[in-house]
Amino acid sequence: MVxxxxxxxxxxxxxxxxxxxxxxxxxxDSRVLLLEAKDIGSLRMAARYHSLVDFPPAALRTCLTQSxxxxxxxxxxxxxxxxxxxxxxxxxxxxxxxxxxxxxxSWDEVADILRLASQCGRCTLPVMLTADDVNTHTNKTLKxxxxxxxxxxxxxxxxxxxxxxxxxxxxxxxxEVTIDPRLHAGHPYQQHRQPHDPPASxxxxxxxxxxxxxxxxxxxxxxxxxxxxxxxICHFKDTHQIHTCTTESSIDKHADxxxxxxxxxxxxxxxxxxxxxxxxxxASGVRSYYRLVVLTNASHPFVAWISFILYWNVxxxxxxxxxxxxxxxxxxxxxxxxxxxxxxxxLGAVISAMxxxx
Numbered sequence: 001m002v003x004x005x006x007x008x009x010x011x012x013x014x015x016x017x018x019x020x021x022x023x024x025x026x027x028x029d030s031r032v033l034l035l036e037a038k039d040i041g042s043l044r045m046a047a048r049y050h051s052l053v054d055f056p057p058a059a060l061r062t063c064l065t066q067s068x069x070x071x072x073x074x075x076x077x078x079x080x081x082x083x084x085x086x087x088x089x090x091x092x093x094x095x096x097x098x099x100x101x102x103x104x105x106s107w108d109e110v111a112d113i114l115r116l117a118s119q120c121g122r123c124t125l126p127v128m129l130t131a132d133d134v135n136t137h138t139n140k141t142l143k144x145x146x147x148x149x150x151x152x153x154x155x156x157x158x159x160x161x162x163x164x165x166x167x168x169x170x171x172x173x174x175x176e177v178t179i180d181p182r183l184h185a186g187h188p189y190q191q192h193r194q195p196h197d198p199p200a201s202x203x204x205x206x207x208x209x210x211x212x213x214x215x216x217x218x219x220x221x222x223x224x225x226x227x228x229x230x231x232x233i234c235h236f237k238d239t240h241q242i243h244t245c246t247t248e249s250s251i252d253k254h255a256d257x258x259x260x261x262x263x264x265x266x267x268x269x270x271x272x273x274x275x276x277x278x279x280x281x282x283a284s285g286v287r288s289y290y291r292l293v294v295l296t297n298a299s300h301p302f303v304a305w306i307s308f309i310l311y312w313n314v315x316x317x318x319x320x321x322x323x324x325x326x327x328x329x330x331x332x333x334x335x336x337x338x339x340x341x342x343x344x345x346x347l348g349a350v351i352s353a354m355x356x357x358x
Contacts, residue, residue: 060095067102074108082111083145084126085134094131101134101141109197109225110141112277116229117149117157119296119303120236142224149228151235155211157228168231169204174214177202177227181220181284188289189222189280192267197223201284206234222268222280229279233292236303240321245332247355250313256350264291264310274345287311295342304339306346316355318343332356 064085071079085098117123127148137143142159146168149157160171167175181201183190189199203218212231221227253261263272268280268291275293282289288311295304304320318332320339328334333356344352 057090057092057095060092060099061089064089064095064099064102067099071102071107073111077111079107079111080126082114082125082127083107084128086128086130088131089129089134091131094134097134098129101144105141106196107141109223110145113142113149113225113228113232114145115298116277116294117232119294119298119300120232122149122151122232122235125298142228146228149232151212153211157231168202168227169212175204177204177224178218179224181218183220188265188268189220189282192222192269194223194269197225197269200224200227202227204231206231206238217284219281220284226268226279226281229277230281230292233279233294233305236321237319240303242319242321243324243332243336245318245336245355247316248358250309250311250315251351251354253310253312253314255354256348259348259351260308260310260314260316263293264289264308264314272346274342293346295339295346300338302339304342306343316347316351318355 065080068080068083068085069078073079073082079102089095089098114123114125114127118125127145129144129148133144133147140159146157146159151157151169155169157168159177160167162171166177166179168177169175178201180193180198183199193199199220199222201218201220203214204212205215206212207215212235219230221230251260253264268278270278272278272293275295276297277294279292280290288309291308291310293306293308295306296302302320302322304318304322307315307317307319309315309317318339320336322336322339324335325337333340340356343355347355
């Protein structure tokens with residue numbers, strides 16, 4: 001690779017640099033791997049210097065493809081299983097921005113949302129981002145993918161910045177999403193707050209006749225991604241035939257060495273064994289908490305989840321779109337055996353007996 005450089009000064013911190021020297025230009029050659037972010041310096045500011053730096057689009061496209069494949073998510077899967085960049089990503093400036101997004105941003109929460117949306121038939125993986133997505137939303141990863149999650153009839157999970165207010169689904173009054181809502185002292189959502197995915201509050205829910213629309217009062221969610229996943233589950237629940245198994249009364253939260261208490265009081269972001277993702281919410285002013293854990297993944301032909309509601313004790317509700325087995329009686333465990341097997345892994349033998357074997 002051939003390049004010309006100028007001496008770096010302390011004021012050149014924003015400039016792309018290699019070995020302390022500001023890059024004047026980079027020419028095409030076969031060693032495209034040298035065009036990774038770590039080699040060309042800060043891609044955050046590189047677009048500003050696009051007129052001074054020659055990044056061949058073909059080489060950048062190759063690097064972007066490699067970065068998507070190389071980027072590992074928290075579960076060990078690769079980012080390119082959920083995300084891709086379409087043919088509109090053709091200019092050097094937008095390709096540089098995409099490279100920085102892939103290499104420097106957190107994608108785990110967005111990947112969870114997209115996988116759940118795919119399970120529920122709301123998007124197809126990998127989601128194909130466009131140049132408009134990148135140019136419009138810069139480093140806001142959920143805003144980038146939201147428009148690709150479809151709820152039908154033209155509605156998507158698109159997010160809008162209306163002055164200082166964030167809105168979702170529609171850019172209308174009532175569709176506001178409050179980031180970092182006021183929560184009481186010691187609230188678990190504050191204790192476990194994630195800076196890149198903070199708590200959120202919204203009154204948007206799904207109604208069969210009206211679609212996703214505001215409902216009073218608002219719910220608090222442990223994170224913005226939790227709010228997004230809740231919207232997807234609500235839509236799925238009200239647009240599919242769902243079968244339910246619920247306990248006749250709440251279960252002692254201390255049963256089985258506090259198994260349910262642990263699920264409800266640990267960090268709402270912590271994965272639950274045997275589950276693919278989780279949603280946590282609570283009503284304002286009420287010290288009861290709701291947690292939903294999804295049991296299924298893309299390999300299952302149905303979607304199933306468990307809802308836990310903690311007040312003094314814990315209510316347990318299993319819901320599934322699994323087709324019922326005919327001619328086996330009325331017991332949930334017999335009619336929906338695959339969902340029951342998945343739920344038993346999460347609930348353990350003691351709690352499962354209280355739910356399924358009573």
